[in-house]
Amino acid sequence: MVEAFAVASGKGGTGKTTSTVALGMALADRYDVTIVDADTGMANLLFHAGLEDVETTLHDVMTAGDVPVEAATYDRFGMSVVPCGTSLAGFEDADPERLRGAVADLAAGADVLLLDSPATLGSKSAVLPIVLSDRVIVVLNPTVPAVSDGLKVQEYALSYGSDIAGTIFNRTRGDAESVTEKADRYFEGPTLATVPESDAVQAARSDGTPLLKHAPDSPAAAAFRRAAGALSVADGDSEAVAERFRTAVIPDPP
Amino acid sequence: MIPEGDLLRSRVLTALAPALSAVLERRLDGYALVASRDGLLGSDSERGVVTFEDGVPVLAYHSRTDRGGPQALDDIGAAPYRFDLYALDPDALELPHRNEDLRVGPGTVAERLAGDPALADRTRERAGTLDRDPDDGLEAFLDDEAAIEGIKRSAREEATEKADAWGIEEAIEER
Structure with a gap:
């Protein structure tokens, strides 16, 4: 079984990568989880997972062609983590479409695939994770730009045939209930969790350790565990999902 | 600094x-x-x-x-x-x-x-x-149903136009 989720937001800085890692760790109690840095242009998963010194990343898989994705897959915190590099050479030479093949290979061996997606809808490669995933998890902050961009991500996903798994309202301050209730009316899927703003998140990131390991008892960590608990993972056919990624015909525009 | x-x-x-x-x-x-x-x-x-x-x-x-x-x-x-x-x-x-x-x-x-x-x-x-004081105004924004429907509608139109420009309609239809 496998279900592929894109973790997405229209705006950077909403806590998308923090959410991807936290959901992955929480889901790893029940499932085989693989998390992938699909934001190949502005990778940062490696910083969150303490992998900034590893030699092989998704960039190598996407450039050389003969590097298997297994070589860029690291067992960390109970899940498989596929980071992307930040180097100039890696970015220049990377072929975004090779991402499809890499993700197809990963889909064959996981129950849950979480794709940390680019915080933009501005290019074909940026929307690829949304197009190819089964469902999209939309990460919001309680601000007008973040909610407005989150709505755009949702409408793109629905237009491209992906469903919405739910929203995570991240970095809320004080009583956010009335805002999240109002926002909930406009988003498909449930509000998976409301995650309070927390110094622990920043401290975890500086430490290169995921929040759920750095501060497992923090209210933010508890909220992410609730979000993971609210996600029912569909029992998709691994081969069918892998095949979808592998064979999706996405030609260059004329 | x-x-x-x-x-x-x-x-x-x-x-x-x-x-x-x-x-x-x-x-x-x-x-x-x-x-x-x-x-x-x-x-x-x-x-x-x-x-x-x-x-x-x-x-x-x-x-x-x-x-x-x-x-x-x-x-x-x-x-x-x-x-x-x-x-x-x-x-x-x-x-x-x-x-x-x-x-x-x-x-x-x-x-x-x-x-x-x-x-x-x-x-x-x-x-x-830019919303310089982002916490202000979110509730008012969420109360404006017509404006939000407008954002959603134009995002759907944009998504369709871009799918065409990027040549990915086929991938979408195959789903």
């Missing part, structure tokens, strides 16, 4: 416009360290720093000349540039961004360093829509 962020890109660039455009598109909060040809071989002190809020340049400072604002951009010099881009929590930028002496106009970096007036216009446009 500015805490260290997460390094997103470290590149040598002959033109800054694509990088600045990517920052704008992703509405990045953070900063870039920019060194010119001379600075590439020089010390770390030969660099300019430009901060971004929501992808829009806010302040500029040059470490060698200790000048801020548009003058700091002049001090950076000519291409090629070493461009190190960092993401930072927007809260960490709040205090530095109160320094009016270091501020640059939203389009100034695109104009002076990238020589791209169209990008400068797009950046100014974004700056004009």
Whole structure:
């Protein structure tokens, strides 16, 4: 079984990568989880997972062609983590479409695939994770730009045939209930969790350790565990999902 | 003055416009360290720093000349540039961004360093829509059902147009 989720937001800085890692760790109690840095242009998963010194990343898989994705897959915190590099050479030479093949290979061996997606809808490669995933998890902050961009991500996903798994309202301050209730009316899927703003998140990131390991008892960590608990993972056919990624015909525009 | 962020890109660039455009598109909060040809071989002190809020340049400072604002951009010099881009929590930028002496106009970096007036216009446009006190107004925004339906409708139209432009309709139809 496998279900592929894109973790997405229209705006950077909403806590998308923090959410991807936290959901992955929480889901790893029940499932085989693989998390992938699909934001190949502005990778940062490696910083969150303490992998900034590893030699092989998704960039190598996407450039050389003969590097298997297994070589860029690291067992960390109970899940498989596929980071992307930040180097100039890696970015220049990377072929975004090779991402499809890499993700197809990963889909064959996981129950849950979480794709940390680019915080933009501005290019074909940026929307690829949304197009190819089964469902999209939309990460919001309680601000007008973040909610407005989150709505755009949702409408793109629905237009491209992906469903919405739910929203995570991240970095809320004080009583956010009335805002999240109002926002909930406009988003498909449930509000998976409301995650309070927390110094622990920043401290975890500086430490290169995921929040759920750095501060497992923090209210933010508890909220992410609730979000993971609210996600029912569909029992998709691994081969069918892998095949979808592998064979999706996405030609260059004329 | 500015805490260290997460390094997103470290590149040598002959033109800054694509990088600045990517920052704008992703509405990045953070900063870039920019060194010119001379600075590439020089010390770390030969660099300019430009901060971004929501992808829009806010302040500029040059470490060698200790000048801020548009003058700091002049001090950076000519291409090629070493461009190190960092993401930072927007809260960490709040205090530095109160320094009016270091501020640059939203389009100034695109104009002076990238020589791209169209990008400068797009950046100014974004700056004009920035919600400087984002917590205010969200409830009012969410109460305006017609406006939100408008956002959703135009996003759907945009998604369809782009699918056409990117040639991905087939991939979508196959789903």
